[in-house]
Amino acid sequence: MAGAGARPRLAVWKFASCDGCQMSILDCEDELLALTAAVEVAFFPEASRAMAPGPYDLSLVEGSISTPADLERIRRVREESAVLVTIGACATSGGIQALRNATDLGELSAAVYPEPSYLDTLATSTPVADHVRVDAELRGCPIDPRQLLELVTATLVGRKPQLPRHSVCVECKLRGTPCVLVGDALPCLGPVTQAGCGAICPAFHRACYGCFGSMETPNTSALAAELARLGVSEREIGWAFRGVAGADPAFAGEAGRHDG
């Protein structure tokens, strides 16, 4: 970490993503000025024209690895960073763009771009941890700002961040939200999805779509069987698991068992 008296140096990096997770930093309106007083924002192009070279004490990495250039860049980021934390579904599981991993890329490019030969892209979109060592991760599409502040605070003082690995179901119980799976037969992924969002979707009378990825030891096959019993079609079960965190290994594995 930085020497005595110096503020820790923060860097924020973007790979393939929508920008929403680094936007969550700027969405901490009440804490933003306190945060920028506690750390030196050394590299955060989205927020500042001043881009100081490394090394950095803490790097927050948004986005997935999907081009040859980005594969090189993430290795350099790792070399320059004492602590590297991935933020969001793209960085932690490959993101929604990883849905292409199961598709033929040539066909996909041709569907979007008139001249696919101009593009330089890898066949897959993969999480950062597939390529370099990652010290901690924040799940979510997007990440939760409270979890972000907890993680940054914990990192700065050198303690382990309090990030639950239990399911969204626990958060529904804490909120007092009636179960949308049991009560309304909605295809809710809450029982297998990691907590952290505050169980927003069931509180809004809709099924959790798993944007925080899989919880610790998820029983996806039991959930899929329950969804089938409720009348959800095989195709819809596949879609449910193949969502914004669809490349999460547990979700991708379950989705693969429902391709009809």
Next chain:
Amino acid sequence: MTDDPDGRRAGDRRIDVPILARVEGEGALHLVVEGGRVIDARLRIFEPPRFFEGILRGRGFTEPVDITARICGICPIAYQLGAAQALEQVCGTTLDAGIDRLRRLVLCGEWIESHLLHIALLHAPDFLGYASVVDLAADHPEVVETALRLKKLGNDLVRVLGGRPIHPVSVRVGGFHHLPARSELTGLLPELTWGLDAMADLVRWCASFEFPALEEPYEEVALHHPDEYAMQDGRIVSSGGVDLAVDRFAEQFVEFQVPHSTSLHSRNVDGRPYRVGPLARYNLNGGQLSPRVRALAAEIGLGPVCANPFKSILVRGLEVVHALEEAMTIVEAYRRPARPFVEVAPEAGVGQGAVEAPRGLLHHRYELSADGTVLGARIVPPTSQNQGVMEADLRAFAQRHLDLDDADLELRCEQVVRNYDPCISCSTHFLRLTVDRR
């Protein structure tokens, strides 16, 4: 002109900005000056392609609302509303009374937070010579605190209606998943009331900036609605006389690909670039802004037409005041509709939708099979459409300011691009400036 030992002549320059800061996403600028003339001005976009239109094929018709939100973390609601509108058109859905007002309200929230982000955190530092909002806050703490509080108010509107500010979860085909209680919305009225005056003061503060001259004659394109300042729906109109239903967009505007960008460009059918966004809206629909907003525009010396993109910061500010007033009106009249959504049965066919995202016109087109499978999708974001005018502005501005040294020219050229609040993640990707003086 005399050749130097490297064969470079006086008047030849090359400026490269490898990473364009304070824009959403990743891109670069490249400027080539030869014999005192700008011969190339490019906005290079190399954000990795994410293939949304390919990913959507084969999915269910209820899914594009949540999937396309992930194109952009700053304007997800514009994507959600555009997708819902297009899919409702395919299925012949008629929304319940009251749903349209709530859609306008949630989009007001997004305009407020997105415009405040741009005004205070991304754009204002350019005019005052700061690298970032952190430096700006050191000298003008009260301005930054007010701007952040206003930004939070926009996010709070989205949070009440959608659960969270980024990728909110309530918009669906047929309406909303969930409707707030009246008290949840009226709880925001005191802050909205504060916001009206606070935002007007922020606009006055921005009006004290110095604005470089730049007025290029572009065709401007925006939605137009007969009864109100168009946001969530309308017809597509232009300063060149276009007046089309949203499902005829492709007859007038054409997408094409260039080697230096992973974002498709757009041109009108005559092959000329066109402008979308706050300036286009103001110039085409400004008469529909509220009396308070028009009075504020007059006070700061903005006429009925504003063609200088450096002044877009003022127009964004006026639009925030308008959105705050609209939000108050909608909240005060709100009575929770009887049901949050109508059931929608899929139908085979094509549907299109268009929304004014904070950065400009956003168009969606979907084709469905009879069982509701998405057969094809086409999404045209505002930043893709503005790439042509951003490059034309760069060329025009740089040509007139070649007397600046490289550092100043680089900063000003970056600002020319930031005038458009480009969302490169939307259009695909990121920005760098290279100026090549040969």
